[in-house]
Amino acid sequence: MSMSLNGNRNLMEMEYAVRGPIPQKAAKLKEQGREIIFCNIGNPQSLGQLPMSFPRQVLSLIENPTFIRREKELARLSSVSPALPHLDLIESEVIEYAENIISKIGSGTGAYTESRGAKFIREAVAKFIDRRDGPGAPPSDPDSIFLTDGAGQGAQHIIQLLISSPDDAIMIPIPQYPLYSAAIKKFGGTQIGYYPDEENDWALSRTELESAWQNAGKNGKKIKALVVINPGNPTGAVLDEKSINEIIDFAMEKEIAVIADEVYQENIYDGAAPFISFAKALGNRELPLFSLHSVSKGFLGECGHRGAYLELRNPPSLADSSLSFMEVLTKMASVNLCSNTVGQILVYIMTTPPPSGTRTAEIHDSERKGILSDLSKKALMIRDTFTKMDNVKCFGRTGAMYLFPSLNKLPRGTNDFDYCMALLEETGLCTVNGGGFGQKEGTQHLRIAFLPPFEKLQEVLPKWVDFHKRYLGDRKPAS
Amino acid sequence: MSMSLNGNRNLMEMEYAVRGPIPQKAAKLKEQGREIIFCNIGNPQSLGQLPMSFPRQVLSLIENPTFIRREKELARLSSVSPALPHLDLIESEVIEYAENIISKIGSGTGAYTESRGAKFIREAVAKFIDRRDGPGAPPSDPDSIFLTDGAGQGAQHIIQLLISSPDDAIMIPIPQYPLYSAAIKKFGGTQIGYYPDEENDWALSRTELESAWQNAGKNGKKIKALVVINPGNPTGAVLDEKSINEIIDFAMEKEIAVIADEVYQENIYDGAAPFISFAKALGNRELPLFSLHSVSKGFLGECGHRGAYLELRNPPSLADSSLSFMEVLTKMASVNLCSNTVGQILVYIMTTPPPSGTRTAEIHDSERKGILSDLSKKALMIRDTFTKMDNVKCFGRTGAMYLFPSLNKLPRGTNDFDYCMALLEETGLCTVNGGGFGQKEGTQHLRIAFLPPFEKLQEVLPKWVDFHKRYLGDRKPAS
Numbered sequence: 016m017s018m019s020l021n022g023n024r025n026l027m028e029m030e031y032a033v034r035g036p037i038p039q040k041a042a043k044l045k046e047q048g049r050e051i052i053f054c055n056i057g058n059p060q061s062l063g064q065l066p067m068s069f070p071r072q073v074l075s076l077i078e079n080p081t082f083i084r085r086e087k088e089l090a091r092l093s094s095v096s097p098a099l100p101h102l103d104l105i106e107s108e109v110i111e112y113a114e115n116i117i118s119k120i121g122s123g124t125g126a127y128t129e130s131r132g133a134k135f136i137r138e139a140v141a142k143f144i145d146r147r148d149g150p151g152a153p154p155s156d157p158d159s160i161f162l163t164d165g166a167g168q169g170a171q172h173i174i175q176l177l178i179s180s181p182d183d184a185i186m187i188p189i190p191q192y193p194l195y196s197a198a199i200k201k202f203g204g205t206q207i208g209y210y211p212d213e214e215n216d217w218a219l220s221r222t223e224l225e226s227a228w229q230n231a232g233k234n235g236k237k238i239k240a241l242v243v244i245n246p247g248n249p250t251g252a253v254l255d256e257k258s259i260n261e262i263i264d265f266a267m268e269k270e271i272a273v274i275a276d277e278v279y280q281e282n283i284y285d286g287a288a289p290f291i292s293f294a295k296a297l298g299n300r301e302l303p304l305f306s307l308h309s310v311s312k313g314f315l316g317e318c319g320h321r322g323a324y325l326e327l328r329n330p331p332s333l334a335d336s337s338l339s340f341m342e343v344l345t346k347m348a349s350v351n352l353c354s355n356t357v358g359q360i361l362v363y364i365m366t367t368p369p370p371s372g373t374r375t376a377e378i379h380d381s382e383r384k385g386i387l388s389d390l391s392k393k394a395l396m397i398r399d400t401f402t403k404m405d406n407v408k409c410f411g412r413t414g415a416m417y418l419f420p421s422l423n424k425l426p427r428g429t430n431d432f433d434y435c436m437a438l439l440e441e442t443g444l445c446t447v448n449g450g451g452f453g454q455k456e457g458t459q460h461l462r463i464a465f466l467p468p469f470e471k472l473q474e475v476l477p478k479w480v481d482f483h484k485r486y487l488g489d490r491k492p493a494s
Numbered sequence: 495m496s497m498s499l500n501g502n503r504n505l506m507e508m509e510y511a512v513r514g515p516i517p518q519k520a521a522k523l524k525e526q527g528r529e530i531i532f533c534n535i536g537n538p539q540s541l542g543q544l545p546m547s548f549p550r551q552v553l554s555l556i557e558n559p560t561f562i563r564r565e566k567e568l569a570r571l572s573s574v575s576p577a578l579p580h581l582d583l584i585e586s587e588v589i590e591y592a593e594n595i596i597s598k599i600g601s602g603t604g605a606y607t608e609s610r611g612a613k614f615i616r617e618a619v620a621k622f623i624d625r626r627d628g629p630g631a632p633p634s635d636p637d638s639i640f641l642t643d644g645a646g647q648g649a650q651h652i653i654q655l656l657i658s659s660p661d662d663a664i665m666i667p668i669p670q671y672p673l674y675s676a677a678i679k680k681f682g683g684t685q686i687g688y689y690p691d692e693e694n695d696w697a698l699s700r701t702e703l704e705s706a707w708q709n710a711g712k713n714g715k716k717i718k719a720l721v722v723i724n725p726g727n728p729t730g731a732v733l734d735e736k737s738i739n740e741i742i743d744f745a746m747e748k749e750i751a752v753i754a755d756e757v758y759q760e761n762i763y764d765g766a767a768p769f770i771s772f773a774k775a776l777g778n779r780e781l782p783l784f785s786l787h788s789v790s791k792g793f794l795g796e797c798g799h800r801g802a803y804l805e806l807r808n809p810p811s812l813a814d815s816s817l818s819f820m821e822v823l824t825k826m827a828s829v830n831l832c833s834n835t836v837g838q839i840l841v842y843i844m845t846t847p848p849p850s851g852t853r854t855a856e857i858h859d860s861e862r863k864g865i866l867s868d869l870s871k872k873a874l875m876i877r878d879t880f881t882k883m884d885n886v887k888c889f890g891r892t893g894a895m896y897l898f899p900s901l902n903k904l905p906r907g908t909n910d911f912d913y914c915m916a917l918l919e920e921t922g923l924c925t926v927n928g929g930g931f932g933q934k935e936g937t938q939h940l941r942i943a944f945l946p947p948f949e950k951l952q953e954v955l956p957k958w959v960d961f962h963k964r965y966l967g968d969r970k971p972a973s
Contacts, residue, residue, distance in 0.1 A: 018749055018782055018810040020718060021658040023681075026822055027815045034609055034828035042608075056831075060604035068560075075558035079550045082561070085581060096575075102564060125539035127797045129521075130513055164643050164800070167830055179500040197829045202502075239499060270497055303497055318606045319835035321643070331497040336506045343505055349513035350676045351646055352535075355834040356798035 029200040031193050032451020037435050041445035052471055054464045055445045057248075057416040059316035062466040064386060067315060069379045070364045072105055074357060076113035077124060083110055108373040116360060124356040130349035132162025132324075133356075136363045140324050143366030148295035155294070159327045161344065162362055164354045166278050166309040169325030171198045172347050173274055173305050176340070177239040178204035184236040185274075186227055190419065190452035190460070192248040192276070207231045207238060210455055213421065217252035217411045224265045240272040240305075241265070246279040246290070246414025249452045249462035251394075253414040255288050259296045272303035272331060278323075279415040281313035284391035288412065294328060304328040310361040312416065314386040322358030322365075393465040393472060394418060400476045404483045416466060419449070422459040426487065431459035437486060442478040508679040510672050511930025516914050520924035531950055533943045534924045536727075536895040538795035541945040543865060546794060548858045549843045551584055553836060555592035556603060562589055587852040595839060603835040609828035611641025611803075612835075615842045619803050622845030627774035634773070638806045640823065641841055643833045645757050645788040648804030650677045651826050652753055652784050655819070656718040657683035663715040664753075665706055669898065669931035669939070671727040671755070686710045686717060689934055692900065696731035696890045703744045719751040719784075720744070725758040725769070725893025728931045728941035730873075732893040734767050738775045751782035751810060757802075758894040760792035763870035767891065773807060783807040789840040791895065793865040801837030801844075872944040872951060873897060879955045883962045895945060898928070901938040905966065910938040916965060921957040 038055045045051045053061060060066060076083050086105050093102060117123065119135040131137065134157065141155035163169040174185060174195075181203055187195045189208035199206045209227035211217040224241075231238050243262055245254045266273045275293040283290055293304055309323035330340035338346075353359075369375040394413045401407045406423035422431055431448035438461075439445050449460025467475075517534045524530045532540060539545060555562050565584050572581060596602065598614040610616065613636065620634035642648040653664060653674075660682055666674045668687035678685045688706035690696040703720075710717050722741055724733045745752045754772035762769055772783055788802035809819035817825075832838075848854040873892045880886045880899050888899040901910055910927035917940075918924050928939025946954070 022812040061601040079554035122540040321834040333501040355800040
């Protein structure tokens with residue numbers, strides 16, 4: 016018997032370019048022995064960024080608390096015995112930090128936590144948000160925070176709950192991170208694109224938002240929420256206060272929620288505008304706001320551990336339901352039992368730095384600065400390379416982990432997908448074409464994550480310049 | 495502005511009793527200072543089961559590889575210096591085991607893996623399945639294995655992909671683990687219950703399966719798959735070969751897939767029939783089979799780490815799609831990027847025991863036996879208590895982590911929900927009523943996880959016997 020059945024059409028049609036055909040081709044080339052530089056995804060530790068010391072020491076002690084006893088014994092021995100000169104002992108503040116987590120998490124990393132995540136970690140997140148945003152915004156509520164397996168899980172929960180019919184629509188920026196288009200498709204809703212102004216450093220205008228709104232209305236679509244990614248993915252653009260308020264005003268007037276993807280909030284470089292959270296800009300205004308943050312980006316770069324949080328402010332009420340928005344979300348979280356405990360602990364570590372004034376804090380801070388400064392230098396290095404390529408332009412201040420240059424005047428009959436495929440085959444550099452994120456019709460782009468080690472960039476960037484010259488010059492139109 | 499909107503009706507209606515009203519009430523009582531024994535969920539480490547030593551040592555070394563250098567240095571020092579007599583050194587085979595994982599995972603725990611999970615771990619899973627099932631079944635294929643954040647994620651992916659319209663139905667046993675009813679609801683399909691025969695130790699009959707099938711047909715429903723949980727949750731029943739073949743024959747004749755939840759495959763006690771996997775029983779027959787397993791149960795009990803796998807055999811083809819079933823599943827996995835790496839590594843550890851003949855293997859084995867024998871004794875202790883209660887009967891051989899006794903002749907006007915609520919309030923014992931899992935109309939049950947420490951059971955079981963007597967004797971009919 017070879018069975019055939021009808022599958023869920025939304026899932027079959029859903030696309031996710033970040034792990035689409037170009038990265039799949041790259042994986043095949045790698046299997047064949049080619050050296051590939053994977054710049055298709057913001058996965059810093061796969062490109063040589065070292066894990067930070069403090070978080071890993073803490074995780075290690077929590078997974079195996081017998082090491083704590085051992086560490087204390089070693090400290091005692093080394094104080095009485097000169098036979099142990101070369102042992103790097105774990106600082107006592109790290110041990111205390113780990114012991115504090117162990118005492119609060121109760122049953123260790125091996126037990127399910129509450130569905131929403133361990134309460135002490137949600138409390139730490141709320142404190143972090145309050146510190147970050149200062150006294151302007153109302154305090155963050157630990158009971159409005161959900162810990163999730165990566166920020167994508169929180170985004171998907173919200174989008175699924177908001178979509179109650181195929182005509183329910185979510186506004187997303189174009190270009191966007193394809194998690195959003197995929198989730199809208201997956202849950203059977205409609206995506207409505209709005210277009211930040213590329214040549215104006217991807218700034219937003221009210222006119223543009225209104226035009227997307229009109230467009231939806233004409234097609235009988237009901238917009239439920241607007242997604243904004245700040246700093247931007249794939250553009251790297253950092254929104255200024257004016258753009259943020261434009262979005263808030265628009266959403267309040269139209270009575271729609273805002274989903275603010277703020278996972279790159281620490282990734283702002285070269286003196287670009289400071290990060291302003293949507294929660295802070297919103298202040299006391301009662302707009303439903305869902306904000307996402309994660310341990311995968313920033314300076315931690317702990318992608319594999321899948322730690323993230325979702326914060327709700329002013330959740331809407333649900334028509335015809337005795338349950339609140341929070342209660343339904345909690346039920347959704349409970350079907351998955353809980354997010355993974357190690358990811359949860361990393362969220363705690365991200366939001367609760369080591370005690371200041373200690374040697375650990377000093378090292379942690381210096382590692383943090385080193386990582387962010389490396390990212391900044393690498394971004395500049397790639398941006399600078401673009402100036403050596405004809406018809407390549409890169410707008411926007413530098414944020415997130417990506418550059419999103421436009422590729423103009425590609426040979427007739429080719430597009431950015433062909434370009435990225437050829438770039439991969441000729442140089443080993445794996446990027447994602449602009450089409451994978453959505454782009455204004457008639458434009459061509461690519462997204463590159465600025466994460467590879469300097470020496471790899473030094474090696475590959477000149478090859479890219481050569482490739483580009485050949486691609487623009489030599490290619491004959493395909494038709 | 496206080497916004498109100500239409501939410502996704504399926505999510506609002508979805509139920510999940512394992513974290514439903516009774517456990518929520520228990521959490522409130524606990525906050526008020528009451529001692530609560532949480533037997534509502536299979537969460538062994540929250541009830542005092544210690545994590546096994548070997549897996550945690552490995553995780554600890556992988557999270558912080560500087561400990562590996564230190565461990566080697568300590569071993570060297572302790573061989574030359576008598577100053578270090580009391581240090582429990584990590585055995586060299588554990589260090590080698592961890593080093594092997596580090597070398598294979600490449601970028602450590604901090605990087606995203608392939609969407610389906612790291613290949614070397616999927617290979618280890620395939621080898622484990624082949625060892626478990628012996629030469630009867632075709633070999634397991636690492637490319638047909640997906641690593642997931644808990645087994646529930648794999649089950650949800652399959653159910654979502656199988657449901658293409660509200661008339662698409664999935665057969666589930668009644669009683670069932672409410673993940674299945676919740677997932678079917680969540681993705682807008684129809685559940686069709688089939689009823690194992692309680693008084694015949696929950697055995698299955700072809701007649702019963704046929705009657706569920708007829709029932710679906712009459713209502714215009716198209717059955718796509720049948721869920722079976724073996725060992726059973728909530729019943730603890732262990733299926734014999736005859737029942738398994740009955741299901742396979744039925745599914746082949748009807749051309750539907752089988753979803754085999756086998757997460758309790760190590761949890762079989764007191765000489766009950768051996769575990770027979772659906773893959774083994776299936777052999778070379780070409781039935782679509784989806785099998786689930788997890789690190790949360792068995793003897794590891796590592797619930798919080800959310801590690802699990804899904805194995806596909808003979809996946810169906812998808813009508814009107816150029817994509818294979820595997821390709822769509824891979825795309826679904828890719829939207830979540832990957833499951834958490836620590837959970838993945840625990841799947842590796844579960845499927846790759848420490849090298850035999852070593853001291854580590856000896857300790858690991860003795861810990862494993864201790865955990866399983868404790869579980870068995872606790873199950874017997876609770877079963878024995880039921881014999882002291884009037885009108886309580888517990889059928890089925892003892893498997894999984896649960897007992898599911900029937901409560902007969904409850905006072906008129908009360909049901910098992912009332913009983914469990916009262917039991918909680920009077921004794922602090924948190925169970926889940928049979929209605930939360932579904933049960934034959936007119937019957938009443940409860941599910942209890944047999945996980946609390948002996949001394950807690952010794953304390954609470956006599957209280958339960960007293961409570962039961964009062965509940966059956968004293969209560970007046972409510973109406």
